[in-house]
Amino acid sequence: MAQHRHRVVxxxxxxxxLAAAKALAGSDAEVVVIDRRNHHLFQPLLYQVAxxxxxPSEIAWPIRHLLRRQAxxxxLMATVTGIDTGSRAVLLEDGSREPYDSxxxxxxxxxxxxGHDExxxxxxxxxxxxxAIAIRRKLLLALxxxxxxSDPARRRSLLTFAIIGAGPTGVEMAGAIVELGRASLKGQFHTLAPEDLRVVLIEGADRVLLNFDPALSAYTLHSLREMGVEVELDQKVTAIDADGVGFGDKRLGTSTIIWAAGVAASPVARWLGVEGDRAGRIRVAPDLSVPGHPEIHVIGDAASIVDDDGRPVPGVAPAAKQQGKHVARVIRRRLAGDTGALPFHYAHAGDLATIGKRSAVIDFGRVKLHGWLAWWVWGFAHIYFLVETRTRIFITLSWLWIYxxxxxxxxxxxHGDATSDKPLEEVDED
Amino acid sequence: MAQHRHRVVxxxxxxxxLAAAKALAGSDAEVVVIDRRNHHLFQPLLYQVAxxxxxPSEIAWPIRHLLRRQAxxxxLMATVTGIDTGSRAVLLEDGSREPYDSxxxxxxxxxxxxGHDExxxxxxxxxxxxxAIAIRRKLLLALxxxxxxSDPARRRSLLTFAIIGAGPTGVEMAGAIVELGRASLKGQFHTLAPEDLRVVLIEGADRVLLNFDPALSAYTLHSLREMGVEVELDQKVTAIDADGVGFGDKRLGTSTIIWAAGVAASPVARWLGVEGDRAGRIRVAPDLSVPGHPEIHVIGDAASIVDDDGRPVPGVAPAAKQQGKHVARVIRRRLAGDTGALPFHYAHAGDLATIGKRSAVIDFGRVKLHGWLAWWVWGFAHIYFLVETRTRIFITLSWLWIYxxxxxxxxxxxHGDATSDKPLEEVDED
Structure with a gap:
């Protein structure tokens, strides 16, 4: 007699x-991971691809590969279009349904x-x-x-790079663009010099790295300015178009603008037919389930929950991993017949950001680091958290080489696909 | 008094x-390299990216970077649209002109x-x-x-890969697809097994690797069949569409077809207003100049010329490099006032092709190798010819890892650019 296995989608x-899937290894449940892409991405290093x-292959791995040993x-590489909470099934774009128990x-x-989608x-x-590949192309094409x-104004605009938002991503991009630009311009271009490069970091708050200790923010601001980054604080962006960005009463002519300011949750709220918070996230119960649906959990950036001190759990990798593991624990207990509440407690792992390739800031709460030592701690921490031995070796070597x-x-x-829209006449090389 | 420097475009x-540019280092000439892309590509390893x-970054380098030390x-990253041979200038897409002396x-x-562009x-x-990136996507998406x-016929078609043309590229792709498919299917997919994979290599001639010694062709055919590749010889392709490929009186249902059969020169003939040969190549004089235009040289795959034995010089990397160096020599002599004829002599470097990751065939003319020794010679030769130390280290490690x-x-x-055409609703991951 075939017994129904509990199915976790x-x-x-x-x-x-991924953390949830791995934490269910060896359990009685059948686990199905659905993603629109075939790869897991190590997002904290995405700015280094950009x-x-x-x-790209140094920070991404096929999800299949990562779960290959988990029986x-x-x-499933597929696009989800909705959820049928009544009959408990995930709806896929091709019309098929993936039933779930959890x-x-x-x-x-x-x-x-x-509100400015344009x-x-x-x-x-x-x-x-x-x-990341599109931004890399944009940066390199501008040079x-x-x-x-030959037009000086147009040239200045091409050599000006604006980054909006001075959180970790914005700070890291600003430092990396200065270094990329300087290294590229040194000797490799005929009409450009390293001094021609302008990197402008625009932030709405009164300091960079708002989530960090103010002393680290001040250190970061000082370091960025020493590197040559122009930091504009207390500036709300009012306009963005093909010619540049407007903020406060200023206007910056630039052909390259990178958005590192706001995020919103993906369409989970719509799928579930519930109301999300301001950023579209689902307000989850203490055990990370959706109120009224103990069989549905929302984790990571899509979930809204506070920590034991009443502060919102941040949208960072360690929080998502902890939540993934927690939900796996809830499901394992339920499979064992225990339906008692198991509230999630967030353990703050610390905040890290690099400033170029020689300095970083780290806020572990009690311990705070900045400068070159922080940079080495940052580097080792990231290599440690990478998911694969091969990647650890290759990224270590890549960094060493750049260093x-x-x-x-x-x-x-x-460029995009070259297989279809490239007439023979346009080809002038290889 | 500013003296006019001889300008080589x-x-x-x-x-x-690239070989021509490098061979002009230290000369009195000013050298301008124009390419539509920013990178030089090591084409012999392109099938490994696919x-x-x-x-991609292991086999391509910014041309700027490669020439950074050459004063x-x-x-210039630009698209050429034509040549004004009268006033001696290359016309660029943006309307500007690059004047040349040579x-x-x-x-x-x-x-x-x-004739079947469709x-x-x-x-x-x-x-x-x-x-290469598009083909890699096609292969992986098919799996x-x-x-x-769930439909068995459709499934069979998705797991069948057809390669048209059994020259070195076709043979190398066939071997590599078998290995990629088998490695991916082993344990990583739920409903697929390695035996489900079908790779079919279709060739119009009566043997594979037509340019090689017949004994090596026979060895290659045997090796491919042992690996599980179905090789169809003496088969002219008559139809290609979304559902498969027709050849002879057969029809193969497949959703993945790769073209490794024919090439034609890029639009040089049109630019020059001369008639090209059947493959669009320019029939050049013995010194690789265009008849009637001693100041214009055509080299590599765009040129048609015979070697000392009257056989056509093949469209391979060593031939292009030798020709680049030769033309640089012609220009240097001319700068020194010597306009005497300097005919090009092609030194045949040998033909190489790998069959999967354990075997290869090498035809050096007198010396012929096949099997695992040939594979190691192939590997070392390619690493030796790579243009950069960093790449040598990384490719060696990549191969070692796979091995x-x-x-x-x-x-x-x-996928293509994700910055514009991706509505929020479609996103179901990270």
Whole structure:
């Protein structure tokens, strides 16, 4: 007699979803991970792909590969279009349904433009591998175009890079763009010099790294300015278009704007037919379940919950991982017949951000670090948290190479598909 | 008094163009390299990007970076639209003109579909980095779709891969796809087994590797069949569409077809207003100049010339490099006042092709090798010819890793730009 196995469907193979799947290894449940992409992404290093320090394959791995040794897990590359909470099934784009007994929604967040969706076309954000490749192309193409530009104003605009939002991503991008630009401009261009480069970091609050200790914010601001980054604090962005960005009563002419300001949860609220918070996140119960649906959990950037001190749990990788593991524990207990409440407690792991390739700030709560020592701690921490031995070796070598030679290996400009829309006449090389 | 420096414009930063630029280092000439892309590509390893063994950045380098130490060289990323041979200037897409005293056209070749351009949409070729990334996506997506497919015929079609043309590229792709497919299918998919994979190599001639010694062709055929590749010889392709490929009186249902059959020169003939040969190549004089235009040279895949034995010089990297160096020598002599004829002599470097990751065939003319020894010679030769120390280290490690673990690192499916056309509703992960 075939017994029904408890079926856990996990939507999203990011930090939260993957942690949940792994924590269910060896359990009686059947686990299905659904993701629109085939890869898990190590998002904390995504800015290094966008600035040509690492290649895409150094920070992403097929989810299938990561779960290959877990006998009770299946991976489905598919796009979710909705959830039928009544009959308990996830609806897929191709019309098929994946039934579940427990559902874990780990769908993450997307850039949000504060009601100005038209800004996205000019100021791409950095969430996916495609985003990073597109930003890398934009940065490198601006330098190539500047080399050929004779109009001084247009040239200045091409050599000006604006980053909106001075959280960790914005700070890291600003430092990395200065280094990429300086290294590229040194000797490799005929008409450009390193001094021509301008990087402007625009922040709405009165300090950078708002979530960090104010002393670390001050140190970071000082370091950025020493590197040559122009930091504009207390500046609300009012306009973004093809020619530049407006903030306060200023206007900056630039052809490259990067959005590192706001995020909103993906469409989980719509799928569940419940109301999300201001950023679209689901307000979950203490055990991370959706109120009224003990069989549905929301974790990571898609969930809204406070920690034991009443502060919102931040949208960072350690929080998503802890929540993934917690939900796996809740499900395992339920399978064992114990339906008692198991509230989630967030253990703050610390905040980290690099400032270029020689300095970083780390806020562990009691312990705070800055400068070169923080940079080494940051580097080792990231290598430690990478999911694969091969990646650890290759990223260590990539960083060592850049550290010693200053040469960034991944300075490639690749375009979209070249298979269809490229007439023979346009080809002028290889 | 500013003296006019002799200006050499090189169109194309492939093997030929780069060799010419480098061979002009230290000369009195001013060198300008124009390429539509920012990178030089190590094409012999492109099939390894298409089959997820190497990342794009391991086989491509910014042309600027490669020429950074050459004081008399400039690099321009621009698209050429024509040549004004009368006033001696290269015309660029943005309307500007690059004047030249000597012109070197090293624009390479493109896939050619024997008058069936409509086949390109279904059977992409492998010439650029974008081609390789698109083919990698196609291969990996077919496996993902097969995992979810319940209709047996459709499933069989998704698991069947056809390669058209059994030259070195076709043979290498066939071997690599078998290995990629088998490694991926082993344990990582729920509904697929390694035996489900079908790789079919279709060739119009009566043997594979037509340019090699017949004994090596026979060895290669035997090795491919032992690996499980179905080789169809003496088969002319008659139809290609979304559902499969027709050849002879057979029809093969497949959703993945790769074109490795024909190439044609890029639009040099049109630019020059001369008639090209059947494959669009320019019939050049013995010194590689265009008849009637001693100041214009055509090299590499865009040139048609015979060797000392009257056989056509093949479209391979060593031939392009030798020609690039030769033209640089002609120009240097001319600068020194010597306009005497300097005919090009092709030194045949040998033909190499790998069959999977354990075997290869090498035809050096007198010396012929096959099997595992040939594979090691092939590996060392390619690492030796790579242009950069960093790349040598990383590719050696990548190959070693695959050799020891069987894991291919670059199994990423990335889509086109994600910055514009991705509505929030479609996002179901990270």
């Amino acid at each position: 996990i939507v999203g193979g990011g930090f939260g979803g 600035t040509a320090a690492l290649s 009770n897990a299946r991976v 559902l874990i929604l780990a769908t993450g967040a997307q850039h949000a433009y504060f 800004w996205e076309a000019y100021a791409p954000g950095l969430k996916t591998l495609e985003d 190539e175009a500047a080399e050929r530009e 010693l030679t200053g040469q960034r290996s991944a300075r490639l400009i690749t | 090189i169109v194309g930063g492939g093997f030929g163009g 089959t997820a063994a190497l990342s 008399n060289a400039r690099v 012109l070197i056209l090293a624009t390479g070749a493109q896939h050619a579909y024997f 086949w390109e949409a279904y059977a992409p070729g492998l010439k650029t980095l974008e081609d 993902e779709a097969a995992e979810r497919e 020891l673990t069987g894991q291919r690192s670059a199994r990423l499916i990335t």
